[in-house]
Each structure stands twice: as structure tokens, then as C-alpha cells.
Amino acid sequence: MSVPVFLAVLGAALLHAGWNALVRVGASRAGTMMVLSGVQGVIGLAVVTTQPLPGTQVWTWIVASGAIHSAYKLFLTFAYEHGDLGRVYPLARGTAPMITLVAGALWLGEAVRPPEAAGILLLGSGILLLARGVWTSGESRRMLPFAVGAACATAGYTLVDGHGARLAGSSTQFVGWLFVVDGLIFAAAMLALRGRAAMPRAGRVWLAGGIGAAASYASYAVAVWAMTRAPIALVAALRESSILFAVLIGWLVLRERMTEAKALSVLMIAAGVALTRL
Template sequence: MTLGVLLAVLGAAALHALWNALIRVGTSRIGAMVILSVMEIPIGLAVVVLRPLPPVDVVPWVLAAGVAHFGYKFFLAHAYEVGDLSRVYPIARGAAPMIAALAGLFLLADAVRPIEYLGIAVLGLGILTMARGVFTDGESRRLLPYALGSALATASYTLIDGMGARVSGDAIAYVGWIYVVDGILFAAGMVALRGRGVLGGGARAWATGGAASVASYGAYAISVWAMTVAPIALVAALRETSILFAVLIGWLVFGERMTPNKALAAALIVGGVVLTRL
């Protein structure tokens, strides 16, 4: 992985933490995720209208990714309903690269060096350390099945997207089509499950949802592009440094405590990133 790709993936990680933080602002977590999904549709359309139509063999990948993204958003939004950003985010994002790396051993042909897998393992240790408070600080354990469900969905769409973008040959258009399909599926599915009330919220909620959608697209497009030029498992692991940014946002913006446990976890995550660069 080149330095340019590394910096791009770290930038995507910062954008990912930002849009997750925006989900916590204003309306309910479910409502915020629905608004974000609705706003994804015009963003995706604006992208794909400027690109050639994808080959037919890309369609199954886009549909599979849309279904995986539905699961990701569904579990993540419900996890945020019962848990804090600084706990849900580390668990949901932390378990995903472990699952992706394990599956990649059997499903992918990318060459990942032993030291890079060590870096992924150290990243995972740091992320799990960050999530430790759910067991020690009396927080609701109801978030765990939702957060782990989100992690499984994240690992699924990571592998689907990495391979689908390679089949497509145009990562930007591929992401645009996924945004259209994902936005329609999630918004329609949640309206069917929860009723039209999930589309409520004032102008501020919709403006925040729009900003979150733009940040989400930037994070996603950069990551998918990176998977076309670097090992998927490695990109997936580096992307999880978004936890560092989420912790900083939680501390500086939402007033969450910076405990020794969080500081240790942050150091482990940085150490994991360093190992993947050796």
C-alpha cells in the first residue's frame, strides 16, 4: 500500500466517524438513518448519470451490496438507540475487519504479509479494548447483538464491495449505484416496518442528514477505490482507525470522558496502523 492510498483511507476513516456522529444529532437514531438513506438517492443518481452504465455482471454485486448495507444500517441504528457512540462504534467497527480478514483467507487471492495480519490483530485488540466499558461500566448489554450484527454486515459488504468494484472497473460509478439501491431499500423497508413517521423531522434534521450522506459517500467511495488498488483486508483494517476519530469527536464535541482505557485502546490502534506500514 502506497503512502497516498494510506492517507486517503485515513481520510475516509475520519469522514466515516463524522457521519456516525451526525446520526446522534437531533431526531431518533432510526429516523436519522432513514433521512440519511433518502438523501443518498440523489447523491447516487448525480454520480451515475455522469458515468457509463455498468456491465450486466455487476448488477448482482450491486444488489448484494444493497442488501448487506440494509442489514448494516438496521443493526447500527438499533444499537445507537440503546448505546453510546463510544461503545457501539468500537464494537461494530472492530469486529468487522477480523471477520473480513478471516473470510478473506478462503475467498480472496490478495497477498497479505504476516506482519500485516499482525497489524490487523493489534488493531482488533485496541478496538476491543475500546469497547470494554460495556462490561465494566454498567452500560446496557442490549447493544451487543445489534453491534455484532452490524459488524457481520460490514464484513459482508466489505468483501462484496471489494470484489464488485473490481468486476465493475469503475469504483465511483459502482458506489453511486449502491447508494441508489441502498437508499431505496433502507428507506422503503423502514417505512414499511415503522410507518411514515420515520420520515419526520424538521429542516435541521434533513440538513444534518444531507451532510451525513455527503460524508458517508466520501468515506465509502474512497474506501472502495482503495480496495481496487490495495489488499481488501488491509484497507478494511485501516478504515477502522475511524474509531480514533470517533473517540475524539465524542470527547471534544459530546463531552464523553477520555479514560485511561480509551487512551490505551487508541495507542493500540495507532500501533496496528504502524505495523501495517512496515
């Protein structure tokens, strides 16, 4: 992985942690996610007007990607209704690099060097250690199935999007269309599950969702572009350094307590990121 790609993925990780924090602290998490998903779709529609239509074989990957992204957002929304940023986010993101590593090696034939594989595993271990409080601190375990579902969806869309963008030959085109499809599917699913209660009303919800949409779109556009320049599993693992940024946001901005376990986890994550650069 080249230095420009490495730095771009780190920037995308910071943006990803930022929009998750906006959703978590929002007055209406479902409403914020509705606005975020809808604005992403509008941005995507504006982008694809500047691009040629995808080839026939690419549309299957676009629809699959949109559906998986919608599932990810649904799982994440429900998880945040039962748990804190510092617990849900690590669980939702933590197991995805290891799932992606195995799936990428088995199905896509992508070779990852031993130091990179070690970095991925250390990174994932640090993230899981950070999340251990859900079992030891008496926190609600109702968020667990949703967080695990979000992790599986993360691994799924990572593999689908990396391959789909390569097939399309343009990450800009692919990302634009996937967010158009995702916006439609997510809105339909949320309205079916929550009815009119899912519709955002407060101005601050629209503001948070709009800012989150811009950050999320930029973050993922950079990540998918990076997947066309470096191994998918490596990009996915490095992107999970967003956990480090989320912990810092929780500590410095949201005034969450920094425990010894959190500090150790952050060190493991930093070491995992360093190993991916060897």
C-alpha cells in the same frame, strides 16, 4: 499500500467517524438515517448518469451490496437507540477487520504480509478493549446484537464491494449504483418496521442527515477506490482507525470522559495502523 492511498483511507476514516457522531447525537436517529440514506441515493443517481451502465455480471454484486448496506444501517440505527457512540461504534466496527482478513484469505486468495496481519489483529484488539465498558459499566446490553449485526454486515459489504468494484472496472460507477439500491431498500425496510414514524420532520434532522450523507458518500467512495488499489483486508483494517477519530470526537467535542482504558485502546489502534505501513 502507497502513501496517497494510505492518506486517502485515513481521510475517509475521519469522515466516517464524523457522520456516525451526527447520527448518534441527532434528535431522531431513525429519521437522520432515513435522510442520510435517501440523499446518498440521490447523489448516487446523479453520479451514475455520467457513467456507462454496469455489465450484466456486475448487477448481482450491486444488489447484494445495497441489501447488505441497508442491513448495516438498520443494525446501526437500532444500536444507537440503546448505546453511546463510544460503545456502539467500537463494537460495530471492531470485529470487522478480523472477519474480513479471514474471509479475504480463504475465499478471495488475497495474501497479507505478516506485519500487516499483525497490525490488523492489534487494531481489532484495541477496538474491542475500547468497547469493554458494555460488560463492566452496567450499560444496556440490548445494543449488543445490533452492534454485532452491524459488524458482520460491515465485513460482508467490504468483501462484496471490493470484488464488485474490481469486476465493474469503475469504483465510481459501482458506488453510485449501490447507494441508489441501498436508498430504496433502506427506505422500504424502515417504513415497514416503523411506519410513518420513521419519516423525518424537523429541519435539523434534514440538515444533519444531509451533511452526514455527503460525508458518508465521500468516505465510502474513497474506501472502495482504495480497495481497487490495495488488498481489501488491509484497506478495511486501516479504515477502522475511524475508531480513534470517534474517540477524539467524543472526548473533545461531546465531552465524553477519557479513561485509562480508552487511552490504552487508542495507543493500540495507532500501533495497529503503524504496523500496516511496515
